[in-house]
Amino acid sequence: MVSSTHWLASQAAMRMLELDGNAADAATAAGLVLQVVEPHLNGPGGDLPLIVASPDDPTPRVLCGQGPAPSGATPEHFAASGLDRVPGSGLLAAAVPGAFDAWMVLLRDRGTMSVRQVAGPALHYARHGHPVLERVCRTIETVRELFEQHWPTSAAQWLPGGAPPVPGSLVTNPAWADTLERLLGEEDAAGPREQGIEAVRGAWSSGFVAEAVDAFVRRPVRHPGGPVLPGVLTAQDLADFEATWEDAVTLDWRGHTVAKTGPWGQGPALLQVLRTVDAVGHADLDTVEGLHTLVEAWKLAMADREAWYGDSADVPLAALLDPGYAVERAALVGPRASREVRPGSPLGRTPRLAEHALLVEGAALVDVTAGEPTVRREPGPVLTPEGEVRGDTCHVDVVDRWGMTVSATPSGGWLQSSPFIPQVGFALGTRLQMTWLEQGLPSSLVPGRRPRTTLTPTLVLRDGIPVLACGSPGGDQQDQWQSVFLLRHLVSGLSLQEAIDAPQLHTTSFPASFHPRATEPGVVVAESRLGDDLLDGLRARGHEVVVQGPWSLGRMCAVARDPGTGVLSAGANPRGMQGYAVGR
Numbered sequence: 001m002v003s004s005t006h007w008l009a010s011q012a013a014m015r016m017l018e019l020d021g022n023a024a025d026a027a028t029a030a031g032l033v034l035q036v037v038e039p040h041l042n043g044p045g046g047d048l049p050l051i052v053a054s055p056d057d058p059t060p061r062v063l064c065g066q067g068p069a070p071s072g073a074t075p076e077h078f079a080a081s082g083l084d085r086v087p088g089s090g091l092l093a094a095a096v097p098g099a100f101d102a103w104m105v106l107l108r109d110r111g112t113m114s115v116r117q118v119a120g121p122a123l124h125y126a127r128h129g130h131p132v133l134e135r136v137c138r139t140i141e142t143v144r145e146l147f148e149q150h151w152p153t154s155a156a157q158w159l160p161g162g163a164p165p166v167p168g169s170l171v172t173n174p175a176w177a178d179t180l181e182r183l184l185g186e187e188d189a190a191g192p193r194e195q196g197i198e199a200v201r202g203a204w205s206s207g208f209v210a211e212a213v214d215a216f217v218r219r220p221v222r223h224p225g226g227p228v229l230p231g232v233l234t235a236q237d238l239a240d241f242e243a244t245w246e247d248a249v250t251l252d253w254r255g256h257t258v259a260k261t262g263p264w265g266q267g268p269a270l271l272q273v274l275r276t277v278d279a280v281g282h283a284d285l286d287t288v289e290g291l292h293t294l295v296e297a298w299k300l301a302m303a304d305r306e307a308w309y310g311d312s313a314d315v316p317l318a319a320l321l322d323p324g325y326a327v328e329r330a331a332l333v334g335p336r337a338s339r340e341v342r343p344g345s346p347l348g349r350t351p352r353l354a355e356h357a358l359l360v361e362g363a364a365l366v367d368v369t370a371g372e373p374t375v376r377r378e379p380g381p382v383l384t385p386e387g388e389v390r391g392d393t394c395h396v397d398v399v400d401r402w403g404m405t406v407s408a409t410p411s412g413g414w415l416q417s418s419p420f421i422p423q424v425g426f427a428l429g430t431r432l433q434m435t436w437l438e439q440g441l442p443s444s445l446v447p448g449r450r451p452r453t454t455l456t457p458t459l460v461l462r463d464g465i466p467v468l469a470c471g472s473p474g475g476d477q478q479d480q481w482q483s484v485f486l487l488r489h490l491v492s493g494l495s496l497q498e499a500i501d502a503p504q505l506h507t508t509s510f511p512a513s514f515h516p517r518a519t520e521p522g523v524v525v526a527e528s529r530l531g532d533d534l535l536d537g538l539r540a541r542g543h544e545v546v547v548q549g550p551w552s553l554g555r556m557c558a559v560a561r562d563p564g565t566g567v568l569s570a571g572a573n574p575r576g577m578q579g580y581a582v583g584r
Helices: 007-018 023-037 075-080 099-110 115-128 134-142 144-149 152-158 174-190 193-205 208-217 235-240 268-280 288-308 323-330 355-359 475-491 496-501 532-540
Strands: 002-004 048-054 057-065 244-247 249-253 256-260 396-399 405-408 458-462 465-471 505-507 523-527 544-548 557-561 568-572 580-582
Touching: 002 007, 002 023, 002 557, 002 568, 007 023, 007 115, 007 396, 007 580, 023 048, 023 099, 023 115, 023 396, 023 405, 048 099, 048 256, 048 458, 048 465, 057 099, 057 256, 057 458, 057 465, 099 115, 099 193, 115 174, 115 193, 134 144, 144 152, 174 193, 174 208, 193 208, 193 235, 208 235, 249 268, 256 268, 268 288, 268 323, 268 475, 288 323, 288 475, 288 505, 288 532, 396 465, 396 557, 396 568, 405 458, 405 465, 458 475, 465 475, 475 496, 475 505, 496 557, 496 568, 523 532, 532 544
Parallel strands: 523 544
Antiparallel strands: 002 396, 002 580, 048 057, 048 405, 057 244, 249 256, 256 458, 396 405, 458 465, 465 557, 505 523, 557 568, 568 580
């Protein structure tokens, strides 16, 4: 079974399964296709965390394809450039690209196929074209002036004939197709499968790809707000990075084990919320009490995320996930909506928030190139007429006939994030915008350390066997929407599809991860399908409810396997009419 955010990626993954590949082969094929068909949401120059487990190797393992800050990305460099925070787009915000290498490491260590086999669909779509999504065209139109005036290489790729492509027309990326061909040539010349994959990785990190990126980044380009500056990413930064395996962070919860990334991502916040909701004792999302409890639990967890999560300082994770700490936090869930950012004090330590996080409420302007923003308000939320946020991510889940299960959330390297590099056919990511220039924080900008990411796949096990993979695009909302899905599926007993289809909501009452890092005190964003009784009930408790369209929030994917019967199942998000589940 496969579920992803684009039908072509799901079908590419299914093809690998039909050819006797396993879940790792299939996920890699899907991931490479997503880089081509959802270029506004991810790319080869972006980031990738994933989680994998199988019945014969049931310990959930995280593959970290989140690249760190380049060696030259120092607070002093940004200060000398006249910046008080990392821009939301442009070359200065680029972390070391991690997504492509992570897909190759997954293929090498857990897959069975060659790069040529799994890259075949992506190469075809890059060379011969794919029907471009309306959302891609809309994104290009949004940044058209930027491309035309300041990023000419992006204009050459994304404004054919001087205008955005027409939805449904065939769009190609010949530069990326050429890069893939060169990489596959390196594989062909290297011999056996693993040596071939290593040859591809070497050409990426120490060969022609790294050289082209290095040369391009040295050119000054315009950043948000006007400064024209070069980036700091170098070929040596690419050579020094490789995607790495690590243990997942797990929580035993209601007969299941929920696995997430470490606190260099926001994943453990979901585990904190599940504990807090249980400590409060209200998990029924068909009641005002249940919804209020979930929203307030998320405010507390995200305050902890801001104070304690990151890769640049020690994270007291065991204390944050301790049942006793959850009881302490649950006691803060009162009958009225909180409008404060209230981090806790695990182990008696004093929490500290970035000074900027304490200052910014709301946002008068939106950097549409930043990607994955939470809902912004001018003074209302900045949304398309259909209620969509201006940026996003991708997701893919796969389970094979043997029970290997993969949950992956690729992102970054959006076409709107930084200028297109014509020599290799992709843009760099902007994940450094999630770091603070202020030092001494877990999420401070430190060369060689990972920016704290919002990308957060989920794997669920029962009795030590993987039974569920799920995830969603959506920046700070990813785990919020997943919590709604998990409570409805694992607690209320809805099927995968029913839980995906159920009305969604989230809060923005905490410092956002994306530029300009604003907080919206007391705000809850909800689909209208929740109904007037529940929405009015939330208002009566003091929540500032922002109602969106009936099918506007979340892009959940999910696959599952019953280890007792071997029966596989999947669900895909109907919102946006492009998510797709397939299997047999």
